[in-house]
Amino acid sequence: xxxxxxxxxxxxxxxxxxxxxxxxxxxxxxxxxxxxxxxxxxxxxxxxxxxxxxxxxxxxxxxxxxxxxxxxxxxxxxxxxxxxxxxxxxxxxxxxxxxxxxxxxxxxxxxxxxxxxxxxxxxxxxxxxxxxxxxxxxxxxxxxxxxxxxxxxxxxxxxxxxxxxxxxxxxxxxxxxxxxxxxxxxxxxxxxxxxxxxxxxxxxxxxxxxxxxxxxxxxxxxxxxxxx
Numbered sequence: 001x002x003x004x005x006x007x008x009x010x011x012x013x014x015x016x017x018x019x020x021x022x023x024x025x026x027x028x029x030x031x032x033x034x035x036x037x038x039x040x041x042x043x044x045x046x047x048x049x050x051x052x053x054x055x056x057x058x059x060x061x062x063x064x065x066x067x068x069x070x071x072x073x074x075x076x077x078x079x080x081x082x083x084x085x086x087x088x089x090x091x092x093x094x095x096x097x098x099x100x101x102x103x104x105x106x107x108x109x110x111x112x113x114x115x116x117x118x119x120x121x122x123x124x125x126x127x128x129x130x131x132x133x134x135x136x137x138x139x140x141x142x143x144x145x146x147x148x149x150x151x152x153x154x155x156x157x158x159x160x161x162x163x164x165x166x167x168x169x170x171x172x173x174x175x176x177x178x179x180x181x182x183x184x185x186x187x188x189x190x191x192x193x194x195x196x197x198x199x200x201x202x203x204x205x206x207x208x209x210x211x212x213x214x215x216x217x218x219x220x221x222x223x224x225x226x227x228x
Contacts, residue, residue, distance in 0.1 A: 077151040119152035127173040165227035
């Protein structure tokens with residue numbers, strides 16, 4: 001296995017100023033963590049790090065931003081799940097993964113006890129306030145299906161059981177988008193299939209509370225049951 005040699009910079013969280021992330025990524029000598037951070041910074045991990053401290057700081061800050069993006073795209077909402085993912089996929093130690101997860105939630109506002117109601121109030125404000133009845137109609141139907149978790153996100157709410165089954169949020173001032181995760185359903189003019197790699201496999205555009213009908217509720221229920 002190749003090794004990374006750093007000769008002129010003592011790399012530690014003590015002598016690099018990462019702002020509020022100071023205690024975040026403790027860049028250790030273990031190759032696996034150098035490899036993860038280098039990969040996140042689009043740097044070949046087989047090449048030596050620059051000997052300039054400013055470069056090390058820049059890569060670490062970039063790693064922070066991209067780590068947060070990886071966490072967001074994973075769609076995990078629980079601290080323990082994120083810690084496990086960082087350990088499994090990036091080879092982080094438990095302490096580092098735990099700290100990254102903690103600061104991620106803090107930066108996302110969840111450390112300030114942001115609730116689903118707070119998010120809904122925010123996303124359906126101003127020009128999008130008129131869409132709030134659509135959201136309420138959708139949620140009134142979904143709560144009849146059983147228990148699930150509401151995870152506030154930026155611009156939408158994620159609905160989860162064992163995994164995400166739906167996303168609800170306004171995409172413009174005239175429509176709400178319902179994203180659904182389910183398989184084996186043929187798309188229609190109303191139920192749009194999404195490209196591979198999308199956050200959801202299908203989406204439905206809703207422009208009026210009256211469009212929350214039996215057909216849409218049946219699709220949501222199918223996604224709900226698959227996610228259980």
